[in-house]
Amino acid sequence: MEHSRVIEITRQNKDVFTLRFDSSIKAKPGQFLMLWVPGGKEVPMSLSDTSNPAAITFRTFGETTRAISLLKAGDRFYYRGPYGNSYPVPSGKVAYIAGGTGLASLNAMIMKYAGDVFVGARTKEDLFLLGDGYNVATDDGSAGFKGTVVDLFIPNAWKYDYVYVCGPEQMVKALIDKLGKDIKARIYISLERLMKCGIGICDSCSINGIRVCRDGTIFNIDQVRNMSEFGVFKRNESGKIEFFVNGKR
Amino acid sequence: MEHSRVIEITRQNKDVFTLRFDSSIKAKPGQFLMLWVPGGKEVPMSLSDTSNPAAITFRTFGETTRAISLLKAGDRFYYRGPYGNSYPVPSGKVAYIAGGTGLASLNAMIMKYAGDVFVGARTKEDLFLLGDGYNVATDDGSAGFKGTVVDLFIPNAWKYDYVYVCGPEQMVKALIDKLGKDIKARIYISLERLMKCGIGICDSCSINGIRVCRDGTIFNIDQVRNMSEFGVFKRNESGKIEFFVNGKR
Amino acid sequence: MASISTRIGTFSIENPVLLASGILDETSGSILRSLREGAGAAVTKSIGVTERKGYSTPVISEIKTGLLNAVGLSNPGIENFVEEYKNFPEKRKVVVSIFGGNVEEFSILARRVEQAGFDKVELNLSCPHVKGVGSEVGQDPELVEEIIAEIKGHTSLQVWAKLSPNVTDLVALAKAAQKADAYVLINTLRAIGVEIYSRKFSLSNVVGGYSGPGIKPVALRAVYDVYKETQKDIVGVGGITTWEDAVEFFLLGARAIEVGTAFIYEDYPIYSKINKGLSDYLDSEGFSRLDDIVGVMVKDGAFKGH
Amino acid sequence: MASISTRIGTFSIENPVLLASGILDETSGSILRSLREGAGAAVTKSIGVTERKGYSTPVISEIKTGLLNAVGLSNPGIENFVEEYKNFPEKRKVVVSIFGGNVEEFSILARRVEQAGFDKVELNLSCPHVKGVGSEVGQDPELVEEIIAEIKGHTSLQVWAKLSPNVTDLVALAKAAQKADAYVLINTLRAIGVEIYSRKFSLSNVVGGYSGPGIKPVALRAVYDVYKETQKDIVGVGGITTWEDAVEFFLLGARAIEVGTAFIYEDYPIYSKINKGLSDYLDSEGFSRLDDIVGVMVKDGAFKGH
Ligand SMILES: Cc1cc2nc3c(=O)[nH]c(=O)nc-3n(C[C@H](O)[C@H](O)[C@H](O)COP(=O)(O)OP(=O)(O)OC[C@H]3O[C@@H](n4cnc5c(N)ncnc54)[C@H](O)[C@@H]3O)c2cc1C
Ligand SMILES: Cc1cc2nc3c(=O)[nH]c(=O)nc-3n(C[C@H](O)[C@H](O)[C@H](O)COP(=O)(O)OP(=O)(O)OC[C@H]3O[C@@H](n4cnc5c(N)ncnc54)[C@H](O)[C@@H]3O)c2cc1C
Ligand SMILES: Cc1cc2nc3c(=O)[nH]c(=O)nc-3n(C[C@H](O)[C@H](O)[C@H](O)COP(=O)(O)O)c2cc1C
Ligand SMILES: Cc1cc2nc3c(=O)[nH]c(=O)nc-3n(C[C@H](O)[C@H](O)[C@H](O)COP(=O)(O)O)c2cc1C
Numbered sequence A, B: 001m002e003h004s005r006v007i008e009i010t011r012q013n014k015d016v017f018t019l020r021f022d023s024s025i026k027a028k029p030g031q032f033l034m035l036w037v038p039g040g041k042e043v044p045m046s047l048s049d050t051s052n053p054a055a056i057t058f059r060t061f062g063e064t065t066r067a068i069s070l071l072k073a074g075d076r077f078y079y080r081g082p083y084g085n086s087y088p089v090p091s092g093k094v095a096y097i098a099g100g101t102g103l104a105s106l107n108a109m110i111m112k113y114a115g116d117v118f119v120g121a122r123t124k125e126d127l128f129l130l131g132d133g134y135n136v137a138t139d140d141g142s143a144g145f146k147g148t149v150v151d152l153f154i155p156n157a158w159k160y161d162y163v164y165v166c167g168p169e170q171m172v173k174a175l176i177d178k179l180g181k182d183i184k185a186r187i188y189i190s191l192e193r194l195m196k197c198g199i200g201i202c203d204s205c206s207i208n209g210i211r212v213c214r215d216g217t218i219f220n221i222d223q224v225r226n227m228s229e230f231g232v233f234k235r236n237e238s239g240k241i242e243f244f245v246n247g248k249r
Numbered sequence C, D: 001m002a003s004i005s006t007r008i009g010t011f012s013i014e015n016p017v018l019l020a021s022g023i024l025d026e027t028s029g030s031i032l033r034s035l036r037e038g039a040g041a042a043v044t045k046s047i048g049v050t051e052r053k054g055y056s057t058p059v060i061s062e063i064k065t066g067l068l069n070a071v072g073l074s075n076p077g078i079e080n081f082v083e084e085y086k087n088f089p090e091k092r093k094v095v096v097s098i099f100g101g102n103v104e105e106f107s108i109l110a111r112r113v114e115q116a117g118f119d120k121v122e123l124n125l126s127c128p129h130v131k132g133v134g135s136e137v138g139q140d141p142e143l144v145e146e147i148i149a150e151i152k153g154h155t156s157l158q159v160w161a162k163l164s165p166n167v168t169d170l171v172a173l174a175k176a177a178q179k180a181d182a183y184v185l186i187n188t189l190r191a192i193g194v195e196i197y198s199r200k201f202s203l204s205n206v207v208g209g210y211s212g213p214g215i216k217p218v219a220l221r222a223v224y225d226v227y228k229e230t231q232k233d234i235v236g237v238g239g240i241t242t243w244e245d246a247v248e249f250f251l252l253g254a255r256a257i258e259v260g261t262a263f264i265y266e267d268y269p270i271y272s273k274i275n276k277g278l279s280d281y282l283d284s285e286g287f288s289r290l291d292d293i294v295g296v297m298v299k300d301g302a303f304k305g306h
């Protein structure tokens, strides 16, 4: 494992934090680290900024993300990576579609390539890293459009040449289902699955024999369409199949 | 182990052979290989030609050298290396002093840098690789000067800027003893000891803690003068000290 | 072109390069992918009687000479496994790896595997880092003998016994397992990794299994020792990363090989690379089939002359 | 600057980096060179009762992950050894490694070593490739216990027991050796090398010992297992090539380390490199002496929190 030191931790909202760290890591937007701190597990985390110093932005879900959020400037922080492929370079008109912490991964891209950003969250308090002119959707309408980010985006889909997507599997599934097959844009989607190794050998992140960690995490929309398991079931830590209850993530 | 194929084997005299082999080996004059063929041991052998294709020249002492001498063109031949340091590049007037198969090692140098060659052998039949104008000494006077190559060389020593020496330990010892300390030439001597590993870890070739295989095989005369064991005793395969009986090799 | 087909027990295989248990074989989709990308056969992740989540991450740690892992035998349990493979198209090319803590568990698992339409099991008698199963079972010659007798007595499965190298006397263990149709040699070496800045262990379980290039010399020795004494069918595994590595195992008596950690370096092209290298080697060395080199270095007297 | 001095049994050492047995220690000249170039102490090549020429070459084979060797315990025999060291200036920094086939041989050797003015022996109970000695003796707990009792009973030598990792239960062996002043862990792993073009073994003896970077994870596990159970003084050895490697061994309980195969990569500067790296590490991590990190990862609870 590599290690580096925390430069600063910034609180973005009630449970989202950005941690900037001191390391000469060379990564491209869309890549992730396997991150570890004492007291936690090792977890995958996208770089939300791939410039130098780089950063991650995360929501405190459980023990590990909480342990990370408690780090102070100067504390050590351990990682492997960067792993995974990266978002292809765009040309023409660009859109970003983020659901939940999916914005963390897209943020590294947004910093490099201007585009229209569509962000979805449950409610206003869940929003973070918002930039000027972002198109916001909330489930409860507490900010921006009332509804899903998919519904916010769809009417505008025809405008774009390159579209980058990162968010919960059910959101991505909805997007794919609602987009016509004749859409002109190139659409790239970063997927998320349970990851144990991050380097393509443990099989815990695989969808139809395709490893999210090594063959992805970023796929074009046709690749995702061909995954018959996508949006239907995921696997738990034992490898057991767990079907998605519609709408739940 | 690497392997390559025999291009040709040339008989130089009753028991000395030159084997040229097909390999893109990159070696400098003075370096040696650890050589192996089925049916034999692994033995150190200097390159007698470091151009491409390279060659070795050897006397058939025992089982291994005999096995090598029986190879045919096209046969495989196995080696590790090249190992050891190399003769420094000369400037000014150059002499080579070879005793017995020591000429094999010096030959790679002689091919690159012109100089006066002094060769010693027991008798005429033991001579090999002789070039035009070589100064020959034989113990029995059957060719050239009757006496040792050391006695042949000493009167000419003052003439040279660079002198390269390779031969039996007793010959080298005699040379050092007979050369005054005020000799102006830079004198480089390639030593030979029993070698098992060739890479500086087994200690079987060491003289006063200096490894012939890795710290040498080539030393300047002062380094050799500082070896109190040199010319006094060598070690057998067990590491046991065996004193030289004067004049025997 | 030389033939690289082979046979283990009664199982004829198109090519001798198999996927090892525990690497890219938790999901049926990946097993199928390996078969499509050129594996002669694939061994599943080891399956137990009930679901196990395995250890917390970190479960792997890459080191200079290979990989440390303590995944902890995570698996969905035999019933979920059978369910997932209900309509699997290539069951004859799948070897189901099973682990248990006693004869009965192995017996339950084997029967269920057979009912589900598979005909081969690999017995994990060798996982070095989970209490009460794996090598803790597999280091006891009597238990090994009983387990194999039970399965051979009550099913018609082909049984491959995967043995532990972490023992004083591997040959004695192999002899205890002689009713098996083949030996699989070796599982990982018991090992530890340390992180010097956090001063913590590299794996959450502390002790793990060591695989990859660094264990190849030990695996070769295991194959040699067991082949010399038993001349049985052997599947070689441990550190195989290139076709040259594979040839080494064949020369010492393996009839097939498995690859695991090599995926880190070579990924799926590992199958075609080894198969091609092997076939080219046989051609250029003048052999017409793989069988011609199996065990040649061990057959009596073949290594005289050194 | 942090202190890197250490202690093994009653032996206080300026620095914890020792020369391992069998590497650059056949001649007293080389032992002296190691001490001059910064070794804390040096272990001799293993010495037996009578002269042994060892195996024919090839006796070593370099591989990607380390080294295979079967030198075959070549040594001049104890009398020639004693003669060579008659006037050796640094006997207190030399640990004499001895091997034998039974209690009596070890007893003869130990007495002779003590008479010759040395005060420390390392017992080679672990060489994996010579019949009748080394690990064939060292795998038998009762014999190990007897040998050590005999030497401790009849000499005042410090006794270091060098154990074999090629066993099912290293801890049991360590317990049998508990009368020793320290454990040396580990000797080489039993292994084989194959040359695919000659189709011959890499070593004339066929089976050899595997050392170097590839065995480090196994050596770390051995140190961990034994330290956890015994808390005794341990000299760690196996694959140490950098100061970081050395730190790993100290964190798991070693109080000194030995280096062997690393000479191929680092040569004599190995001593100063490890000593400097170690001292810098202690400074920058805020420790004042080596002792502060010895075993910290094993002491109760230290690895909780993963
Ligand atoms: C490629 C990738 C990139 C990610 N990037 C980000 C990011 O930039 N920001 C962010 O907030 N989150 C990101 N995540 C999710 C992040 O890994 C989880 O939030 C984290 O693992 C939760 O750990 P925990 O111990 O805090 O929570 P836990 O209590 O362990 O679990 C909370 C939830 O996290 C998920 N989770 C737990 N372990 C893993 C694992 N090993 N792999 C994947 N998911 C897991 C589970 O779905 C679980 O329901 C990413 C996940 C992946 C696969
Ligand atoms: C650096 C070096 C370069 C050499 N270059 C040449 C060369 O160019 N041409 C040449 O003819 N000879 C050379 N020799 C000597 C050559 O290695 C021996 O002739 C060879 O080992 C003999 O092996 P054998 O089995 O034929 O004879 P054996 O029957 O084994 O022994 C004959 C004699 O060879 C010597 N010998 C045996 N094994 C070794 C060994 N491992 N290392 C060193 N000496 C050994 C012994 O002194 C022995 O008395 C060189 C030796 C060294 C150390
Ligand atoms: C991540 C990982 C998981 C493993 N899981 C299992 C397992 O479940 N059952 C088993 O018998 N062997 C398991 N093994 C051992 C491998 O099947 C194989 O024996 C070992 O890794 C040596 O081969 P390699 O060097 O080619 O990887 C696992 C190995 C690795 C690296
Ligand atoms: C060439 C060689 C010879 C060895 N000879 C001996 C020996 O005589 N006695 C012994 O106890 N260990 C011997 N060993 C084992 C080493 O002392 C050491 O335990 C092993 O090499 C692991 O350490 P390393 O990886 O640092 O080399 C030898 C090792 C090598 C490589």
Ligand code: FES
Pocket: A194, A195, A196, A197, A198, A199, A200, A201, A202, A203, A204, A205, A206, A211, A212, A213, A214
């Ligand atoms: S996380 Fe292990 S294969 Fe993707």
Ligand code: FES
Pocket: B194, B195, B196, B197, B198, B199, B200, B201, B202, B203, B204, B205, B206, B211, B212, B213, B214
């Ligand atoms: S031959 Fe081994 S050290 Fe020189």
